[in-house]
Amino acid sequence: MAAKPTSTATTTIQAIPQKLQTQKKQTTIEQQEQRIEDVLSFPILLSDQINESVKEAKIFKLECSLVGKQVDRLRQMLRSAARLSTSDAAFYSRPLRRIAADVSKNLEKTLTLVRKCRRGSFFRRVVTIVSAADFRKLLNLLESSAADMKWVLSIFESGAGAGGIVLSLPPIAANDPIISWVWSFIAALHMGQLQDKIEAATELSSLAKDNDRNKQIIVDEGGVLPLLKLLKDSSSSQAQIAAASALQNLANDIERVGSIIDQSGVPIIVQVLSDSPMKAQITVANLVATMAEHSPLAQEDFARVNAIRPLVTLLSIDLSMDDSTLKHSKQSIHTLVLINKEMENKTSSYSKRAVTSQRKERENENPQVKLSLKSTCARALWMLAKGSVANSKRIAETKGLLCLAKLVETEEGELQKNSLMTIMEITTAAESNADLRRATFKTNSPAAKAVVDQLLRVVAKDSDEPTLHVAAIRAIGSLARAFPARETKIIGPLVEQLSHRNQEVAIEAAISLSKFVCPENFLCVEHSKTIIEFGGVPPLMRLLRWNNERAQLNGLILVCYLAVHAGKSEDLERAGVLNAFEGVDRAFIAQHPELKELIHQAIYHLSVFHQSHSGMLAQRPFLAP
Template sequence: MMNGRRGGGTIVASAAAAGVAVGTGAGGKNIEEELSLPILLAERVRKAVAEAESFKLECGEVGKQVDQLATMLRSAIRRATASPSVYDRPVRRIVAEAAKTLERALALVRRCKRAGVLRRVVTITTGSTDFRKIIPLLDASLGDLHWLLSVYSDDGAGGGIVLSLPPIASTDPILSWVWSYIATVQMGSSASDRIEAANTLANLALDNDRNKKIILEEGGVLPLLSLLRDGPSVDAQIAAAAALSNLASDPEHVALIIKELAVPIIVHVLSDSPMRLQTRVAFLISRLASHLPFISQEEFARENAVRPLVSLLSFEVPLDEPRPSASIHSLVQGMANLQYLNSTSASGSSGSGSSRGKSSRDYYNHNRKERENESADVKQALKIACAEALWKLSRGSVSNSRKITETKGLLCLSKLIERERGELQHNCIMTVMEIAVAAESDSDLRRSAFKTKYPAAKSVVDQLLKVAQQGSSPALEIAAIKAIGSLARAFSASETRVLQPLVLQLGHWNPDIAAEAAIALGKFSCPENYNSVHNSKAIIEFAGVPPLMRLLRSGEKTQLPGLILLCYLALHAAESSAMERAKALGTLESAARTAVAQHPSIKDLLPKAIYHLELYRVGAHIHRDQYPM
């Protein structure tokens, strides 16, 4: 982004470098050190003005302006250092620009000292032009400093939102507005001003990507995180969470936010806040995990964000205990007690253990009562946001998926899939699907969470089968079918009940659903599945061959998964009369001539399937010749 009026320099520091230390810039200089240079330059200019021999009138005018600059710079030092939490980004930018102008003024005035004839001639010819250039630059620096001082009150606290335009941002008004809003968020003495500033930053970020970049580059993340953690009111914290959510729109932006140690703050606020705020924070987690999955997921896994999300999602959801263990109620209470003890320890509070235990119980009971008194809409919004956050955290993450299964998350998700509809049901199904996909690649997770003798696993599978057959939308049916397919190796040979619903979906009118069913059945019948032979025969017994043959003729989208499934059936059940009646051999031979070029992945599989079918046909003919009817 260009530097407003004078084009001198660029915005070089990212949001990550904005807060190297309180009052310290990326280069390690504090405010006093940075302001000392222009004040020193101002003194040198005044000395040079006193020594000037030519253009005395013009030098005198420069001297007056420089005196005003020096006075305002000293005021800026007092105000910028009056508070340890000062927002110093505009100070550094404006002071750096003023120093450049003072350097030019010093060089010009020094040329007006007594010198040789030739130098005086050159000075006379160029001096007027140079003074006409330097005077407006000094005026602009005075305007910048006047604006800067208006942003800060005399005691160093924010003086409220300032929407006037300093000269440094005359060609880019957004810059000065962002400075003013960030300063108010960080230093504002009025809660209403801080809320308004945070909401305005959220709206600016929502407008376009350039605004987001400016807010991030000008150090807006740290003040927003501070407001989220320690805001004077819930509305202030919600405004901060909304602004951060709008900033988290691509991987680069999310990386900057996470680099500012945002995750521990977010998880802390999520664990212990009113429901309205928890809803907004859960949505923020979804945004971070969506745009920078691996890094965000690992950070949230390290902070164990899954546990409070599952606890919030399971609030008022009846969970039947298959065996004696800690209830969700006791889990939440234990978390509340731990958070309270941690907070009292961190603040250095004193008192006996019994009194602290009593306080924590009172705190928890009060917190629970507040939750129970919330409206149904607020509770529903929180569950939707938590389910979405779990979905995004579990996508491609074995660690977070395992944490969900270890906190009774599967049983909770199953109950919500059964009783809910709409967005909440969708988010829960997508979460289960991602956990199943993770279990497909991790045998330990598959064994620990999806043994069908476990009530939670059985309940989840039952709900997936129900959705796969009676889904309210193709997206839900596809997700449920994909989840069942991902769990193919978790089912024993006796559990063929999951196959028939998938076989029925082979004939679905929607080609996406039919193709997903073929993919899922392929995972049951592939050689890597220990029960592949048994499953292949069960698919044929459930009359899966006729719809499969129709699927192969229905279009390119379904051709590859259909061919793969047919090959697996040929490998494991070539002797089936259903395969012969369907003329599977001819279909595969035709595919070998045409489909291999389009789908090289089946180049090796097709010949094996054809060989098995041919071998069986030859054996059948020999058998009939030896034993004629």
């Protein structure tokens, strides 16, 4: 760090060369650690030294005098900035630090040039390389520095209420105007009136939406913290919406999400999610979803501060208590009611009167706003559950599965889709975690029954939305090991989807059915027989004939499992399964080596029961183990 100026002129003059060297070696990080007063003290000290050198000039006196006037002007502005920085606790120093560093470089050049003019001997004139052109260049640099200082003082004065956001362009940002706009908006967030802060947050949101470079500039220049402070301002839902929207537009990258987390943003976000009016809650729930989507750390942090409970609570607004899907789960519904009451009791920033007003506001809110809120909350739960066993378990523990099942049944569009995708992520987690599967998807569990019933309803429904079919089929497949052999109603709808007109749906059906009949499933033999009984072989053989590598691969895997576990079936022989194996291309097997042993086992089992094809294995030596 640069040493503070001493009280005597002699010590100060001697310290200047050392201070100049120190300043050159300092990194940006070290400068940020300095108090802004210390940052400004160095160029002020330089200007004092230039003033002394101007008085001692023996040559180019007129030019030195002009330089001295420009430096005096700069010194006054630097001192004004120093006074402002100490008088306002919310002072935003980033642009001033950057400009002060640039001013210091120009003042260093000024001091070096003016010092060369202190002696006037003929020999000095001859050997000293100083010209009028050097002074013209220097005066241009000082003029630019003065314009930068004038601009930065204007944004601080505007921030104090003298005229709103400044959008003029200082010389330092001539090649990159975005940086000056970002500085101006962030200064308004720190120091402006409420309406200026809302406008600044809206402008930052718009800039962030344009491209990732703008996003990074906003984060690098310290825009996250004032946005979080504005988000926390419960006096204005408009301010909260503007701040949440800006933060959401920043949060599409793991590092930028990390910046929000590092500023203790997660607890603030969850508190606002719990306490705010519905329209603000919509934007905050979107922010939760975006952060969780792009950062596993955000998933963990939101879970740690219990973000899932308010999301499930908001999802259960206006939930019908008499619905047939939920009538067998009075205890679970009671739990939802308790969660709602608990959230209201935890709202420490509101009085009982405020909570009552909030409840009335929600009751009278536009149905479209409620629908939008539920949809964003469902998406937030989807992103929190994605790839996370812990969060999936938390959602199940809050009885969120019941809400999700109800919404899949009664809603359509975005809300239905987001609810279904959340269920799909929870079932995916259950597939990889036996404890979660056993605890949440027991056959006698009302929540599990409600979920499975709705998944089957979506699978069986004739819809032009393949995304819903794929999600429901995938979810059922993830639960394959949770179904007993007697649950044949699960198999039938999946078998029907093997003939679906959409290839992705048919392929997903084959993948899910494979999970029922793979060796890891204890009931693979029983399920294999059920698939054949429901007529699964003919559509499966058609799947193998598609000109689609993914369809052929997953179709082969399923038919191999059926042959291994139910090779005695006449349906397999009539369908020509062995001939289908004969037609498998060698190159295809080479690309998928896991098929070689599986096809070998399938041919062996079929040959045991169907003697007319007993020579198949010998005829295809490349399939031999």
